[in-house]
Amino acid sequence: MGKRKQFIGIVISDKMQKTVIVKTFHLAKHAKYGKIIKRHNKFKAHDEKGIAKMQDTVLIEETRPLSKDKRFRVVKVIKKAQSTVALKEDI
Numbered sequence: 001m002g003k004r005k006q007f008i009g010i011v012i013s014d015k016m017q018k019t020v021i022v023k024t025f026h027l028a029k030h031a032k033y034g035k036i037i038k039r040h041n042k043f044k045a046h047d048e049k050g051i052a053k054m055q056d057t058v059l060i061e062e063t064r065p066l067s068k069d070k071r072f073r074v075v076k077v078i079k080k081a082q083s084t085v086a087l088k089e090d091i
Contacts (some may be wrong), residue, residue: 005062007043008078011049011052020045022060025076045072055081 009024022074028039045060052058057079
């Protein structure tokens with residue numbers, strides 16, 4: 001059996017029920033010029049418990065198709081985003 005793909009990314013949308021959109025980054029070399037370019041992918045990931053919020057860093061893992069576009073699930077939240085409320089209290 002093959003190993004499932006895993007990516008680390010940032011949650012850019014949590015407006016859907018049980019679904020978040022995660023943006024992952026990777027570096028790629030330009031085919032002709034050889035320059036290293038920063039590239040990104042956006043994946044819809046299943047978040048059953050609703051633990052991931054905007055700007056959180058999460059680990060997602062490949063799974064069977066859950067809907068038309070959803071092929072990943074949130075495994076865990078690696079780093080919580082700083083809340084704007086906490087930042088305002090410091091001022």
